[in-house]
Amino acid sequence: xxxxxxxxxxxxxxxxxxxxxxxxxxxxxxxxxxxxxxxxxxxxxxxxxxxxxxxxxxxxxxxxxxxxxxxxxxxxxxxxxxxxxxxxxxxxxxxxxxxxxxxxxxxxxxxxxxxxxxxxxxxxxxxxxxxxxxxxxxxxxxxxxxxxxxxxxxxxxxxxxxxxxxxxxxxxxxxxxxxxxxxxxxxxxxxxxxxxxxxxxxxxxxxxxxxxxxxxxxxxxxxxxxxxxxxxxxxxxxxxxxxxxxxxxxxxxxxxxxxxxxxxxxxxxxxxxxxx
Amino acid sequence: xxxxxxxxxxxxxxxxxxxxxxxxxxxxxxxxxxxxxxxxxxxxxxxxxxxxxxxxxxxxxxxxxxxxxxxxxxxxxxxxxxxxxxxxxxxxxxxxxxxxxxxxxxxxxxxxxxxxxxxxxxxxxxxxxxxxxxxxxxxxxxxxxxxxxxxxxxxxxxxxxxxxxxxxxxxxxxxxxxxxxxxxxxxxxxxxxxxxxxxxxxxxxxxxxxxxxxxxxx
Amino acid sequence: xxxxxxxxxxxxxxxxxxxxxxxxxxxxxxxxxxxxxxxxxxxxxxxxxxxxxxxxxxxxxxxxxxxxxxxxxxxxxxxxxxxxxxxxxxxxxxxxxxxxxxxxxxxxxxxxxxxxxxxxxxxxxxxxxxxxxxxxxxxxxxxxxxxxxxxxxxxxxxxxxxxxxxxxxxxxxxxxxxxxxxxxxxxxxxxxxxxxxxxxxxxxxxxxxxxxxxxxxxxxxxxxxxxxxxxxxxxxxxxxxxxxxxxxxxxxxxxxxxxxxxxxxxxxxxxxxxxxxxxxxxxxxxxxxxxxxxxxxxxxxxxxxxxxxxxxxxxxxxxxxxxxxxxxxxxxxxxxxxxxxxxxxxxx
Numbered sequence: 001x002x003x004x005x006x007x008x009x010x011x012x013x014x015x016x017x018x019x020x021x022x023x024x025x026x027x028x029x030x031x032x033x034x035x036x037x038x039x040x041x042x043x044x045x046x047x048x049x050x051x052x053x054x055x056x057x058x059x060x061x062x063x064x065x066x067x068x069x070x071x072x073x074x075x076x077x078x079x080x081x082x083x084x085x086x087x088x089x090x091x092x093x094x095x096x097x098x099x100x101x102x103x104x105x106x107x108x109x110x111x112x113x114x115x116x117x118x119x120x121x122x123x124x125x126x127x128x129x130x131x132x133x134x135x136x137x138x139x140x141x142x143x144x145x146x147x148x149x150x151x152x153x154x155x156x157x158x159x160x161x162x163x164x165x166x167x168x169x170x171x172x173x174x175x176x177x178x179x180x181x182x183x184x185x186x187x188x189x190x191x192x193x194x195x196x197x198x199x200x201x202x203x204x205x206x207x208x209x210x211x212x213x214x215x216x217x218x219x220x221x222x223x224x225x226x227x228x229x230x231x232x233x234x235x236x237x238x239x240x241x242x243x244x245x246x247x248x249x250x251x252x253x254x255x256x257x258x259x260x261x262x263x264x265x266x267x268x269x270x271x272x273x274x275x276x
Numbered sequence: 277x278x279x280x281x282x283x284x285x286x287x288x289x290x291x292x293x294x295x296x297x298x299x300x301x302x303x304x305x306x307x308x309x310x311x312x313x314x315x316x317x318x319x320x321x322x323x324x325x326x327x328x329x330x331x332x333x334x335x336x337x338x339x340x341x342x343x344x345x346x347x348x349x350x351x352x353x354x355x356x357x358x359x360x361x362x363x364x365x366x367x368x369x370x371x372x373x374x375x376x377x378x379x380x381x382x383x384x385x386x387x388x389x390x391x392x393x394x395x396x397x398x399x400x401x402x403x404x405x406x407x408x409x410x411x412x413x414x415x416x417x418x419x420x421x422x423x424x425x426x427x428x429x430x431x432x433x434x435x436x437x438x439x440x441x442x443x444x445x446x447x448x449x450x451x452x453x454x455x456x457x458x459x460x461x462x463x464x465x466x467x468x469x470x471x472x473x474x475x476x477x478x479x480x481x482x483x484x485x486x487x488x489x490x491x492x493x494x
Numbered sequence: 495x496x497x498x499x500x501x502x503x504x505x506x507x508x509x510x511x512x513x514x515x516x517x518x519x520x521x522x523x524x525x526x527x528x529x530x531x532x533x534x535x536x537x538x539x540x541x542x543x544x545x546x547x548x549x550x551x552x553x554x555x556x557x558x559x560x561x562x563x564x565x566x567x568x569x570x571x572x573x574x575x576x577x578x579x580x581x582x583x584x585x586x587x588x589x590x591x592x593x594x595x596x597x598x599x600x601x602x603x604x605x606x607x608x609x610x611x612x613x614x615x616x617x618x619x620x621x622x623x624x625x626x627x628x629x630x631x632x633x634x635x636x637x638x639x640x641x642x643x644x645x646x647x648x649x650x651x652x653x654x655x656x657x658x659x660x661x662x663x664x665x666x667x668x669x670x671x672x673x674x675x676x677x678x679x680x681x682x683x684x685x686x687x688x689x690x691x692x693x694x695x696x697x698x699x700x701x702x703x704x705x706x707x708x709x710x711x712x713x714x715x716x717x718x719x720x721x722x723x724x725x726x727x728x729x730x731x732x733x734x735x736x737x738x739x740x741x742x743x744x745x746x747x748x749x750x751x752x753x754x755x756x757x758x759x760x761x762x763x764x765x766x767x768x769x770x771x772x773x774x775x776x777x778x779x780x781x782x783x784x785x786x787x788x789x790x791x792x793x794x795x796x797x798x799x800x801x802x803x804x805x806x807x808x809x810x811x812x813x814x815x816x817x818x819x820x821x822x823x824x825x826x827x828x829x830x831x832x833x834x835x836x837x838x839x840x841x842x
Contacts (some may be wrong), residue, residue: 009348010346010347011346014346015346015348015349016355018341018344018345018346018349019349019352019353020355021341021344022341022345022353022356022357026356026357026359026360029360029361029364030363030364031362033363033364033367033368034367036367037367037371040370040371041367041370041371042400042491044371044373044374045374047374048374048375067365137453137457140453151402165463166437206449
């Protein structure tokens with residue numbers, strides 16, 4: 001017991017040697033673990049992303065990540081461009097574009113509510129959303145994905161662009177419970193207004209940024225699913241035929257505003273038609 | 277070896293952490309993850325297993341290196357070793373299930389500062405051979421997992437009417453919202469501690485051949 | 495067990511008749527009975543069933559903890575009865591009975607027994623029970639039924655007999671069938687969300703949507719007056735609570751009359767009356783120094799109005815009183831009167 005006080009101090013060299021040994025062992029362990037799990041982690045991440053996208057875009061079978069930039073659309077694999085907005089293009093088995101998914105975030109009651117919403121380019125509407133992460137009060141805030149009346153808002157939420165394609169024609173707005181009148185309004189959940197507003201703001205902020213960049217370039221997505229392009233040329237049933245596979249009453253009331261024809265690769269064409 | 281301390285058998289070493297020195301109910305250590313991730317039984321078990329992995333790995337390494345680690349830098353060495361295993365478990369969980377990884381959130385990385393692990397390294401592994409250290413760590417890990425599960429199960433049953441995600445009461449169950457909120461964690465932990473202490477005090481009372489009104493007014 | 499002979503040594507004055515805990519508590523129960531009776535007359539069988547269940551659970555829980563702790567029964571000191579009655583009176587009349595039982599158990603177990611029983615509790619037990627169920631069942635505790643419905647003595651509200659652990663059914667249709675145009679919102683909620691003020695007359699007749707015992711302001715004041723006159727409660731606490739709440743409300747109304755209601759509405763709506771008279775005055779959880787009592791009451795009044803005006807909840811009396819309870823020991827400490835003759839600035 002008393003030897004502790006008498007024991008001479010360990011020489012520095014020994015300490016450095018030990019720490020070096022420990023650091024080496026630990027380094028080897030970490031690198032081994034990293035290398036060993038890398039593939040599985042990446043596969044998991046891809047799977048999780050796909051699952052989230054497939055949930056909001058039924059019928060999709062494949063997801064590609066893109067960035068929308070003022071200069072056009074580029075696949076995410078080529079790097080993260082400055083000022084780019086990330087989105088996901090979902091294709092079905094045949095390689096037809098089923099819809100676009102993008103992330104939105106709005107300040108909720110407890111923390112930021114992060115959602116993934118689905119955008120139908122043909123009808124220019126939001127067709128659904130899923131929660132990516134939130135810390136809202138269970139039993140109250142989670143009504144945003146359990147309350148059928150609230151989810152009905154997102155069957156065809158109007159996000160069409162204004163004539164100049166610079167912003168949404170009508171900003172997505174959350175209104176008090178029971179007072180929804182227009183297709184771009186969201187009827188809030190009574191008692192969970194703050195969380196409802198977070199969803200609405202998340203969609204609005206993201207759509208205001210993404211859609212003006214995305215819509216003029218939709219052509220490219222229609223024609224070019226990243227990896228399936230050669231195997232399944234999307235000519236046979238491509239374009240609008242795919243979107244109208246699941247008709248809803250509102251799809252006839254909301255005809256596609258700037259018509260995206262299959263043929264034209266001229267990026268300016270939707271702009272011209274919309275302004276005419 | 278500490279002189280004067282009774283040598284435990286290997287079996288006793290293993291059982292130590294599960295009951296007599298249970299990290300949650302007896303030592304009340306590592307309360308941060310206990311309260312934070314015990315909203316469901318699945319989360320609780322995952323957290324318990326992750327902690328057990330780190331506990332076993334780091335005590336094994338500490339025990340193997342115990343004769344070469346100078347006492348001046350021992351804490352730093354332990355922390356490096358623990359952090360290593362936490363990083364490893366972080367990758368492992370990501371590889372096994374992203375859902376679990378998201379549910380546990382920052383608390384996986386925070387295993388580094390779980391005082392059970394540093395406590396075991398300092399108090400046990402640095403003085404015992406590898407086999408005994410690992411047995412003790414396994415027991416502690418099992419005890420921690422058990423404690424987490426005890427909380428997680430109660431909170432999931434009352435807070436969501438489910439256990440491991442399986443609905444127990446049918447669709448009409450009324451969830452007790454408070455149970456999945458932070459106060460619920462404190463309530464349930466308090467109730468378990470109460471139960472444990474009550475059982476223990478009854479045992480000591482019975483052992484002490486009828487005490488005469490000793491502790492009633494303490 | 496034989497009680498040992500008690501020799502009490504005390505200095506003068508020697509009061510002949512002692513104000514025992516039992517006697518005070520018994521009179522509080524007496525004072526609560528008219529309010530309970532009024533709530534039953536208002537809401538009928540459901541309110542009665544809730545009163546009986548909650549009070550019964552409180553008594554059973556008290557007995558259970560007496561058993562576990564090996565102490566003599568404390569049922570006869572009436573305090574558990576008071577907790578049960580008060581708790582039931584602050585719950586919505588159609589509150590499912592099983593949730594009422596949860597509230598009653600929590601009130602006594604968590605609010606009282608764990609601290610060591612009567613006199614040792616830090617917080618008002620009835621409010622601890624209510625706060626727990628408020629956090630656990632936020633929907634059920636804000637589901638109200640109309641007062642004076644025609645069938646109130648012939649049928650229960652559909653939620654009353656909800657099976658344990660099950661969600662109570664939606665009572666919107668039932669309530670609208672019973673009373674035309676019933677909205678299910680309390681006057682406070684209607685003010686907060688719809689900017690509609692209830693007429694003061696409605697509060698006096700009890701024709702408002704509220705918890706069982708919150709509607710009869712005059713009755714509560716009369717019962718409180720009886721207790722105050724008999725010196726079973728400290729009259730300064732309700733006066734301070736109501737006074738500070740009214741003053742705060744008045745100040746806000748001066749600032750923006752369009753947005754903030756008049757002080758009378760603040761006093762009559764919600765649970766402020768019953769809270770000020772029966773809950774804030776709980777002897778174990780309120781300060782004892784003369785200055786402290788005023789400070790404590792004023793704090794509760796101000797916090798109540800602040801929560802109502804600026805909080806997410808429509809009603810703030812419960813949390814205001816719990817905050818006051820928690821601060822009571824501190825208030826006692828800082829308002830300690832100077833010992834006569836002691837030097838200034840020196841700790842007694």
